[in-house]
Amino acid sequence: xxxxxxxxxxxxxDESWAALTGQLQGMEPHLERSDAPGEWTTRQVLCHLLFxxxxxxxxxxxxxSERDLPHREIVPGLADVTPERKTMTLTQLTDAxxxxxxxxxxxxxxxxxxxxxxxxxxxxxxxxxQGSEEVPIAVYxxxxxxxxxxxxxxxxxxxxxAAGLADAT
Numbered sequence: 432x433x434x435x436x437x438x439x440x441x442x443x444x445d446e447s448w449a450a451l452t453g454q455l456q457g458m459e460p461h462l463e464r465s466d467a468p469g470e471w472t473t474r475q476v477l478c479h480l481l482f483x484x485x486x487x488x489x490x491x492x493x494x495x496s497e498r499d500l501p502h503r504e505i506v507p508g509l510a511d512v513t514p515e516r517k518t519m520t521l522t523q524l525t526d527a528x529x530x531x532x533x534x535x536x537x538x539x540x541x542x543x544x545x546x547x548x549x550x551x552x553x554x555x556x557x558x559x560x561q562g563s564e565e566v567p568i569a570v571y572x573x574x575x576x577x578x579x580x581x582x583x584x585x586x587x588x589x590x591x592x593a594a595g596l597a598d599a600t
Contacts, residue, residue: 433540436547440572441536447580448532451480452525453599454587459521461596466589473590474517475510476583477524481531483511488575489534495550495568505556532576539572547572 462474494501547569558564
């Protein structure tokens with residue numbers, strides 16, 4: 432059974448997932464649309480959220496440790512739109528994101544609160560965000576599925592508006 436931290440992370444992630452998928456309602460015909468020239472399209476936003484092909488956040492989380500911290504460089508602003516992803520439907524893209532989310536929480540739910548706070552990785556990008564590159568699992572998951580997804584849900588809202596769609600409910 433999930434501990435308090437895992438339950439809180441899941442609740443926040445469920446909120447972010449609802450916000451993200453709410454913005455995607457009716458967006459299938461607008462996958463290649465952006466809100467302004469030079470801005471990302473809906474497809475690019477979703478590919479960015481998926482990270483590089485084959486990457487699974489749960490696999491990365493399994494590497495977090497109390498010592499000998501694994502290292503991961505995250506380069507902001509990359510959208511890995513591969514030939515395969517160029518042909519994916521909106522449903523396929525959101526299903527892939529949901530599969531990552533579900534697999535992540537299948538793993539997170541097995542960890543104690545102490546493990547979620549004590550097991551860490553070195554992620555230099557977080558030095559700019561939180562002042563330290565040593566990131567506990569709980570912070571990483573919260574940032575990845577909470578802050579990051581909410582930020583891009585806002586970007587999708589702008590694309591919705593540019594496409595003439597009603598505000599998401």
